[in-house]
Amino acid sequence: xxxxxxxxxxxxxxxxxxxxxxxxxxxxxxxxxxxxxxxxxxxxxxxxxxxxxxxxxxxxxxxxxxxxxxxxxxxxxxxxxxxxxxxxxxxxxxxxxxxxxxxxxxxxxxxxxxxxxxxxxxxxxxxxxxxxxxxxxxxxxxxxxxxxxxxxxxxxxxxxxxxxxxxxxxxxxxxxxxxxxxxxxxxxxxxxxxxxxxxxxxxxxxxxxxxxxxxxxxxxxxxxxxxxxxxxxxxxxxxxxxxxxxxxxxxxxxxxxxxxxxxxxxxxxxxxxxxxxxxxxxxxxxxxxxxxxxxxxxxxxxxxxxxxxxxxxxxxxxxxxxxxxxxxxxxxxxxxxxxxxx
Amino acid sequence: xxxxxxxxxxxxxxxxxxxxxxxxxxxxxxxxxxxxxxxxxxxxxxxxxxxxxxxxxxxxxxxxxxxxxxxxxxxxxxxxxxxxxxxxxxxxxxxxxxxxxxxxxxxxxxxxxxxxxxxxxxxxxxxxxxxxxxxxxxxxxxxxxxxxxxxxxxxxxxxxxxxxxxxxxxxxxxxxxxxxxxxxxxxxxxxxxxxxxxxxxxxxxxxxxxxxxxxxxxxxxxxxxxxxxxxxxxxxxxxxxxxxxx
Numbered sequence: 001x002x003x004x005x006x007x008x009x010x011x012x013x014x015x016x017x018x019x020x021x022x023x024x025x026x027x028x029x030x031x032x033x034x035x036x037x038x039x040x041x042x043x044x045x046x047x048x049x050x051x052x053x054x055x056x057x058x059x060x061x062x063x064x065x066x067x068x069x070x071x072x073x074x075x076x077x078x079x080x081x082x083x084x085x086x087x088x089x090x091x092x093x094x095x096x097x098x099x100x101x102x103x104x105x106x107x108x109x110x111x112x113x114x115x116x117x118x119x120x121x122x123x124x125x126x127x128x129x130x131x132x133x134x135x136x137x138x139x140x141x142x143x144x145x146x147x148x149x150x151x152x153x154x155x156x157x158x159x160x161x162x163x164x165x166x167x168x169x170x171x172x173x174x175x176x177x178x179x180x181x182x183x184x185x186x187x188x189x190x191x192x193x194x195x196x197x198x199x200x201x202x203x204x205x206x207x208x209x210x211x212x213x214x215x216x217x218x219x220x221x222x223x224x225x226x227x228x229x230x231x232x233x234x235x236x237x238x239x240x241x242x243x244x245x246x247x248x249x250x251x252x253x254x255x256x257x258x259x260x261x262x263x264x265x266x267x268x269x270x271x272x273x274x275x276x277x278x279x280x281x282x283x284x285x286x287x288x289x290x291x292x293x294x295x296x297x298x299x300x301x302x303x304x305x306x307x308x309x310x311x312x313x314x315x316x317x318x319x320x321x322x323x324x325x326x327x328x329x330x331x332x333x334x335x336x337x338x339x340x341x342x
Numbered sequence: 343x344x345x346x347x348x349x350x351x352x353x354x355x356x357x358x359x360x361x362x363x364x365x366x367x368x369x370x371x372x373x374x375x376x377x378x379x380x381x382x383x384x385x386x387x388x389x390x391x392x393x394x395x396x397x398x399x400x401x402x403x404x405x406x407x408x409x410x411x412x413x414x415x416x417x418x419x420x421x422x423x424x425x426x427x428x429x430x431x432x433x434x435x436x437x438x439x440x441x442x443x444x445x446x447x448x449x450x451x452x453x454x455x456x457x458x459x460x461x462x463x464x465x466x467x468x469x470x471x472x473x474x475x476x477x478x479x480x481x482x483x484x485x486x487x488x489x490x491x492x493x494x495x496x497x498x499x500x501x502x503x504x505x506x507x508x509x510x511x512x513x514x515x516x517x518x519x520x521x522x523x524x525x526x527x528x529x530x531x532x533x534x535x536x537x538x539x540x541x542x543x544x545x546x547x548x549x550x551x552x553x554x555x556x557x558x559x560x561x562x563x564x565x566x567x568x569x570x571x572x573x574x575x576x577x578x579x580x581x582x583x584x585x586x587x588x
Contacts, residue, residue, distance in 0.1 A: 209456045211446040214435065218443055221432030228394070228430040229498070230415030230444035288434035 026282035026334040027294035034301045041304065045311045053307065055190065061303035062192035063255050064270060065296050068277045069196075069203050070247030072295040073240040075278055076207075078220045078287025079137060079144035081244045085270035086155035087129050088252025092262035093159045095122030095253050096168040103172030115174035115181075119253070126249025127242055129155055134238030152271065160264045167263035170256070182257020192254045196296070199247070203292040216240060220287030248274075276323055277302055280330045301326065343406050345370045345537050346391070346422075346506055351400035353386055360386040362561045363400070368506060371535045373528060375548035375569075378558035379581050384541050385427070387558070388508050391539070392424040393417035404505075415444065421505035425512050427541075429495040433484040438466035440483055441498045469497040473527060489520035496527065506537040513547055525551050545574045559583055 022028055041048040067084050074081045098118035108114055129151060136147045170178050184191050207213035215236050218226045226233050256262040281298030283290030305326070306319045344367035353361040361383045368374055378384050389395045391402070393411035402409045404420055411417045414424070431440050439462075447458040447465075466479035475493035477486065483494060492512060499507050509528075513521045521544075528538050528551045542548055548555055549569060557565040557580040564587050565572075565580045579585040 205456075209459075211448060211455070211457060214439055214443065214446060214457070217434055218432040218439075221434035222430070224428075225430035225432050225440075226443070228414050228424075228426060230413070230418060288432070 022291075022293070025289075025291075025294070026330060027291060027297055029333050030280055030282065030294070030301060030330055031297050034297060034304065037301070037304055037308070041308045041311070045308070047311055048308065053311075055188075057300070057303050057307050058193045059190040059258070060307070061296075061299040062190060062196050063251065063258070064274050064277060064302075065196050065299040066192075066199055066251040066254070067244075067248040067270070068274045068281075068295040068299050069199055069292055070240075070244035071274050072278045072281070072283045072290045072292065073203070073207075073216060074144070074244045075275075075283040075285060076216050076220045076287065076290040077237060077240050078223070079237070079240070080148065080275070080285070081133065081241060081248075082145065082148040082271050082275075083129065083133060083151035083155055084244060084248035084274055085267040086152050086159065087126050087245050087248040088255065088267035088270060089159040089262070089264060090129070090155045090162075090252075091122045091126045091249030092252040092256035092266055093163055093168055093264065094125045095119060096170045096256060096262040097162060098122065099170045099172050099174065099178065100168060108173050112174060112177060114172050115178055118170075118174075118178075122253055123246060123249055126245045126252075129249075130242035130245025131238060133245065134241030137241065138234040138237035156268075159266075163262075163264050165264050167261055167266070169261035179257055179260070182254045192258075195250070195254070200292040200296055207291060212236065212239075217288060220284075220289070273302065273323075276327055280323075280327055282330075282334075344368065344403070345372075345405065347403040347406075348387075348391075349401050349403065351387075351390060351397045351402070353383075353390060353395060354398045360561050361390070361397075364558075364561075364563050365400075366556055366563065366566055368537050368539065370505070370537055371532055372554065373532050373538045373540065373552045375552035375555040376539055376541045376558065377543075377545075377548060377555060377577060377581060381560070382558040382581075383561040384558055385510060386561075388424065388510050388539070388541060391417070391508055392422060418445075418502065421503065422508065423499035423502070423504040423506070424508040425492075425495045425499060425510060427510040427514070429491055431483045431491055431494060434482065436480050436482055437470075437477055437486070437490075437494045437497075438463045438479040440494050441466050441469065441479075441501060443498075445501065465501075466497065469500055472500070473497060474523060489516040489523075492516050492520065492524065496524070504536055506539065507531060508539045508541070510541045511543065512540070513542060513544055521547065545577065548577075549574060557581055 047053055067088065071081055071084060095118045098121040099114055102114040102117060133148055133151055136142045137144050181191065186194055207216065215226060215231045218231060219233055219236060223233060252267060255266060277298035278290065278295050279285065280301055281294030283294060302323055305322050306316065309316055309319055347367040349365050351361055351364045364387065376384055376387065386395065390397055393414045393416050396412065402411065409420060411420065432443065442462050447461050448455040449458050463479045470477045470479065470493060473493050473496060475490065477490045477493045483491060512524050525547060528540065531538055540548060540552060552569055554568055555572060555577060556563060557577060559581065
């Protein structure tokens with residue numbers, strides 16, 4: 001390793017490998033808990049580890065996991081994005097409406113053209129929502145909680161207004177392609193999961209191996225230090241809110257593909273599950289801590305619990321109560337650990 | 343020729359005049375002590391030189407050329423480095439990450455730029471060696487002592503070829519041995535031709551390393567004289583206002 005030894009550390013022990021990095025993070029504890037849970041489930045229910053059920057779990061957590069990755073970025077900077085559920089709905093709505101509109105206008109110069117324009121319109125909407133969130137928070141110095149609480153309501157309202165509250169379904173010559181790209185499978189793996197893994201890998205690389213990633217963490221750790229050392233804090237903040245909205249919007253499009261339509265109440269209250277998944281996975285709402293792997297682990301844990309309760313024929317309404325317990329347990333374990341270390 | 347010159351700098355915050363017509367200059371390799379009681383305007387002065395504030399009236403000159411410094415990043419690119427009183431460190435990052443924050447070393451791969459972690463760590467280890475500080479480059483700042491944090495903040499100023507280093511209370515929160523190390527470091531900076539402005543409450547520190555002392559009182563410069571022509575008693579009297587001017 002590095003020539004990291006400087007003169008005379010007489011009273012300082014070297015940090016052991018399990019005391020730093022991923023192994024010392026909340027994500028690792030939660031991953032251990034998840035593995036234990038999976039083993040218990042597998043022993044308790046013969047249906048749990050069947051191919052069909054695993055496919056269900058993978059597809060279901062992919063529905064929120066991409067948004068949870070974006071949320072994790074925002075949380076690392078010490079912010080919060082409450083508008084993701086609404087952004088999912090409006091993005092899916094705009095995408096779907098654009099497809100319907102292009103179909104009505106007979107615009108279809110080449111296969112896939114309507115789909116490309118529709119996706120661009122949907123994701124453009126998401127990007128704009130994220131930009132407005134980020135601009136209000138970074139430049140106008142509004143609190144992230146209040147700003148995104150506002151956009152939560154504004155954007156949800158727009159989803160109802162544009163569809164007269166009825167929702168909309170994708171149509172036209174590219175409909176089959178749209179469904180294949182959102183709810184199809186690649187070699188038996190749901191495409192949503194493939195997107196998730198690809199996006200998570202990009203996010204992990206960006207967070208750990210680029211200056212941008214260091215700046216995201218630095219803003220969460222000490223924003224004024226970031227400013228004083230020449231980090232463009234405002235620009236990075238606007239970027240993370242845009243990425244959060246784009247991730248949510250993309251996730252919304254995937255859900256609408258699975259549903260075959262984009263109802264105006266799509267993903268209502270999903271923001272809370274998404275924040276819960278990010279926090280269970282180790283993102284710290286105080287800022288400065290979190291990662292791509294943790295967000296996915298959090299999403300899997302929530303989905304495994306839900307799935308397990310269904311298999312065990314327990315009233316699925318218990319899920320919310322259990323997820324709440326796990327949020328508190330996860331942060332408690334982390335708290336005890338940091339108490340012991342200081 | 344003066345390295346840095348402030349000409350008639352005044353700074354108002356609403357109805358409060360934090361600095362009133364302050365002028366002074368610093369020569370290359372000169373170590374200048376900046377003293378004054380709380381609220382005398384020391385920190386405001388530092389923030390004007392490091393680009394956080396802009397003067398209400400008056401001007402700055404660097405190497406004889408007018409300098410308009412609009413941000414800390416701009417100040418650094420002009421060769422003005424600052425050790426802030428609160429050190430400006432991100433607790434959740436390693437020492438090496440903090441040292442290189444905002445000017446990371448990068449490697450181009452296609453259109454992407456990735457961190458050169460190994461090089462940054464090695465350079466950080468080198469800097470801590472130069473500072474004779476027992477600080478590990480890869481440790482998180484969160485787990486560090488006051489002196490180690492100080493070392494990280496000072497190591498940051500040694501990354502680029504600084505012409506002048508502003509140190510805001512660099513010895514306020516550290517042990518006796520570490521104070522001696524910081525003062526030794528200031529001597530080495532001076533030998534390397536780097537000017538230092540040392541803001542401090544500690545009279546012994548200023549008299550140990552500075553060749554000139556500037557005393558501020560209520561936003562006005564009340565004294566600017568060579569250390570050899572003054573005494574701790576006189577400086578104390580100037581700070582408290584027992585003596586009006588020197």
